Amino acid sequence: MSSSLAVSTKLNLQAHPVDEVGIRERVARLATRSIKKASKVEGLKLALSMVDLTTLEGADTPGKVRQLCTKAIHLHSGRKDLPMVAAVCVYPTMVRIAREALQGTPIQVAAVATAFPSGMNPLAVKLEDTRYAVAEGAHEIDMVISRGDFLRGDYARVADEIGQVKGACGKAHLKVILETGELGTLDRVRLASDIAMQSGADFIKTSTGKIQPAATPEVVLVMLQAISDFYRKTGKRIGMKPAGGIANAKAALNLLIMVREVLGPAWLTPSLFRIGASKLPNDMLMQLEKERTGVYQGLDYFSND
Amino acid sequence: MTETNISTKGSDWGYAPAPESADHFKLKEQYGLFIGGKFVPAGSGKRFATTNPANEKTLAHIADAGEKDVDRAVKAARTAYDKVWRKMSGRERGKYLYRIARIIQERARELAVVESMDGGKPIRESRDVDIPLAAAHFFYHAGWADKLGYAFPGKTASPIGVAGQIIPWNFPLLMVAWKVAPALACGNTVVLKPAETTPLTALLFAEICQEAGLPDGVFNCITGAGSTGAALVKHPGLDKVAFTGSTDVGKAIQKSLAGRSAKLTLELGGKAANIIFEDAAIDQAVEGIINGIFFNQGHVCCAGSRLLVQESVEQEVVEKLKARMEHLIVGDPLDKNTDIGAINSKAQCERIRDYLKVGQDEGAELFQTKCPVPEKGYWVRPSFFTKVAQSHRIVQEEIFGPVLAIQSFRTLDEALEKANNTPYGLSGGVWTDKGAKIFKVTRGIKAGVIWANTFNKFDPSSPFGGYKESGYGREGGRHGLRPYVKLS
Numbered sequence: 156m157s158s159s160l161a162v163s164t165k166l167n168l169q170a171h172p173v174d175e176v177g178i179r180e181r182v183a184r185l186a187t188r189s190i191k192k193a194s195k196v197e198g199l200k201l202a203l204s205m206v207d208l209t210t211l212e213g214a215d216t217p218g219k220v221r222q223l224c225t226k227a228i229h230l231h232s233g234r235k236d237l238p239m240v241a242a243v244c245v246y247p248t249m250v251r252i253a254r255e256a257l258q259g260t261p262i263q264v265a266a267v268a269t270a271f272p273s274g275m276n277p278l279a280v281k282l283e284d285t286r287y288a289v290a291e292g293a294h295e296i297d298m299v300i301s302r303g304d305f306l307r308g309d310y311a312r313v314a315d316e317i318g319q320v321k322g323a324c325g326k327a328h329l330k331v332i333l334e335t336g337e338l339g340t341l342d343r344v345r346l347a348s349d350i351a352m353q354s355g356a357d358f359i360k361t362s363t364g365k366i367q368p369a370a371t372p373e374v375v376l377v378m379l380q381a382i383s384d385f386y387r388k389t390g391k392r393i394g395m396k397p398a399g400g401i402a403n404a405k406a407a408l409n410l411l412i413m414v415r416e417v418l419g420p421a422w423l424t425p426s427l428f429r430i431g432a433s434k435l436p437n438d439m440l441m442q443l444e445k446e447r448t449g450v451y452q453g454l455d456y457f458s459n460d
Numbered sequence: 461m462t463e464t465n466i467s468t469k470g471s472d473w474g475y476a477p478a479p480e481s482a483d484h485f486k487l488k489e490q491y492g493l494f495i496g497g498k499f500v501p502a503g504s505g506k507r508f509a510t511t512n513p514a515n516e517k518t519l520a521h522i523a524d525a526g527e528k529d530v531d532r533a534v535k536a537a538r539t540a541y542d543k544v545w546r547k548m549s550g551r552e553r554g555k556y557l558y559r560i561a562r563i564i565q566e567r568a569r570e571l572a573v574v575e576s577m578d579g580g581k582p583i584r585e586s587r588d589v590d591i592p593l594a595a596a597h598f599f600y601h602a603g604w605a606d607k608l609g610y611a612f613p614g615k616t617a618s619p620i621g622v623a624g625q626i627i628p629w630n631f632p633l634l635m636v637a638w639k640v641a642p643a644l645a646c647g648n649t650v651v652l653k654p655a656e657t658t659p660l661t662a663l664l665f666a667e668i669c670q671e672a673g674l675p676d677g678v679f680n681c682i683t684g685a686g687s688t689g690a691a692l693v694k695h696p697g698l699d700k701v702a703f704t705g706s707t708d709v710g711k712a713i714q715k716s717l718a719g720r721s722a723k724l725t726l727e728l729g730g731k732a733a734n735i736i737f738e739d740a741a742i743d744q745a746v747e748g749i750i751n752g753i754f755f756n757q758g759h760v761c762c763a764g765s766r767l768l769v770q771e772s773v774e775q776e777v778v779e780k781l782k783a784r785m786e787h788l789i790v791g792d793p794l795d796k797n798t799d800i801g802a803i804n805s806k807a808q809c810e811r812i813r814d815y816l817k818v819g820q821d822e823g824a825e826l827f828q829t830k831c832p833v834p835e836k837g838y839w840v841r842p843s844f845f846t847k848v849a850q851s852h853r854i855v856q857e858e859i860f861g862p863v864l865a866i867q868s869f870r871t872l873d874e875a876l877e878k879a880n881n882t883p884y885g886l887s888g889g890v891w892t893d894k895g896a897k898i899f900k901v902t903r904g905i906k907a908g909v910i911w912a913n914t915f916n917k918f919d920p921s922s923p924f925g926g927y928k929e930s931g932y933g934r935e936g937g938r939h940g941l942r943p944y945v946k947l948s
Binding site: 171172173174176177178180181187188189190191192193194195197198201380387411415416419420421422423424426427 | 742
């Protein structure tokens with residue numbers, strides 16, 4: 156390990172207690188914001204522009220990835236007023252295919268790496284995994300932290316691993332997945348967020364999508380508050396990516412409300428806020444079509460890619 | 461980000477107006493006094509207007525009760541007490557209270573909208589707090605009506621007689637429930653005087669009593685200003701007086717009752733200290749400060765109007781508080797996104813503005829948010845003062861508005877000394893991650909209600925009331941039954 160990457164020597168583990176009851180109340184209050192009509196349409200379009208459209212299955216094929224990329228560019232046939240999504244998120248072996256399919260668009264290609272989703276491999280393998288994905292053309296790397304090390308209390312090791320992966324990313328952006336569903340308490344979510352941000356994360360991300368619960372509003376709120384504190388102390392804006400378990404358009408709008416009121420409008424951009432999802436966009440499209448036509452349409456009218 | 465033209469510009473996305481509709485009910489043009497189960501005009505024929513503080517429009521004309529009307533109401537209550545209510549079994553009384561509770565729930569939307577129109581409070585609060593809690597108080601006391609023997613084991617509880625009750629304008633229907641539910645559950649009859657700026661939901665409550673078939677005269681409602689209240693208190697036919705309102709009026713009532721057998725409970729002003737320790741969950745504590753002082757425009761007797769923050773986190777708390785306050789939406793009380801509604805009346809608005817000036821004249825530093833406020837109506841932006849001392853009037857006196865005074869402290873003992881250095885003793889708050897510290901602080905503050913890691917939480921089963929100049933007697937819980945029974 157080169158000393159410049161040993162970020163753990165500078166790690167500040169000052170406790171930031173989180174009160175679970177207070178978090179739940181704040182979440183409930185934020186959810187009472189009423190988003191209707193023009194505000195709803197604008198919000199849904201904004202949320203769509205922040206989606207990391209994701210396929211992470213063992214059964215993924217080049218064909219499926221190409222389909223997904225087409226959807227990423229053209230979210231719904233016949234509507235020209237929709238944005239493209241922010242990124243497509245795939246396994247490293249699919250990066251090249253996605254890059255080809257998205258050529259000429261601003262859509263980013265994100266790759267999950269570091270023995271996703273469990274992270275149960277030695278560091279050398281994780282670094283190789285990362286270098287491979289970057290070499291294939293990934294703009295963004297979504298890594299997982301070693302939950303075992305974290306829960307054991309070996310925070311220095313977690314931090315150094317993030318630092319090393321950051322080094323392996325080169326110019327690619329690093330999103331650090333905390334896998335909050337395995338952390339157990341909101342206090343630990345906060346601590347893991349602090350460690351990830353101090354160790355070089357460009358984004359912090361809730362979940363892999365393989366474990367439930369995933370991006371609960373409570374977890375998202377705690378992470379947003381951690382980002383806010385980090386910005387207050389360092390002046391550096393870290394991005395946020397909830398992923399997994401975001402049930403519907405309303406839940407997506409509630410995320411935007413949270414970002415707006417905790418971090419402010421500066422974070423309401425795909426460069427600082429992403430939503431990891433595969434099925435969610437169709438519900439948002441359905442709501443947008445409802446606002447346009449006044450009636451709900453069946454799911455058959457929306458493409459499953 | 462490399463190779464990208466993804467937008468890095470933030471969005472100004474915001475919330476469109478989302479007003480709650482007011483077309484599902486119709487207010488009458490005028491309301492009479494509710495005496496003996498019927499709406500009747502005032503003997504003098506006088507009326508006063510009740511207005512919407514958010515747009516200064518008149519909502520309805522209300523009968524102005526004089527001494528003769530008060531006398532009629534007290535006599536109606538006496539008749540109902542002697543002939544019907546005192547003789548009725550607790551189980552039967554309970555049925556009426558349950559019925560009232562259910563009708564409040566059924567008419568919740570209407571009541572919430574009227575409450576917001578008449579008083580200026582945001583619909584979010586009248587819908588989620590005031591009305592459900594009012595119903596909960598009737599449900600809770602309905603349960604006690606036939607179980608008073610269990611509330612006072614080994615004793616026999618019997619009713620006192622006719623209660624005269626005077627309530628304030630900050631939680632109009634909820635205060636009706638706090639006063640009327642225990643009185644009725646214990647077998648007393650009531651003459652209620654709501655505040656002159658917010659009489660409408662009390663009058664709708666009178667309609668609800670009719671709908672519930674409550675025997676005539678058990679609940680009477682006389683509307684009017686301070687002179688009506690004074691006439692009620694002076695009436696020799698009362699066995700019990702209950703008052704919620706300002707400390708000055710409370711003292712006057714106590715004087716006028718001296719030498720009489722009528723019992724008295726008072727729930728008066730407050731200047732609560734909300735104490736934040738450095739080990740608290742700071743973001744949640746900031747939210748607690750917001751709930752403590754900006755709930756209901758700060759028109760709350762138990763508001764956390766003094767913030768005591770430990771010096772090591774003072775800067776952080778103040779910065780975060782400012783950022784959080786900028787997201788508070790001030791405006792149309794009927795908009796579902798409104799956080800802070802209209803100040804209840806012109807007089808109160810002027811009083812708060814006076815205090816804002818007093819604070820600055822005394823040398824304190826004022827912060828106010830930049831949010832836009834409507835042109836018509838009475839509004840005060842969320843505000844706080846820093847650089848304040850114990851001797852400042854904005855620290856000593858109850859402002860009853862969205863104005864917070866912030867002080868810092870170094871040690872726990874200093875925090876307690878400052879918290880207790882006030883003529884009031886109604887409520888308090890403590891924020892810390894350490895359980896032992898919670899108990900140390902709560903034992904050390906002389907106040908009726910102290911919240912730990914939360915603020916402004918109410919439940920019918922939890923007694924509420926003050927020490928010192930915040931009054932005496934409790935409302936809610938078993939303690940709240942005590943002022944409405946004779947024990948033998």
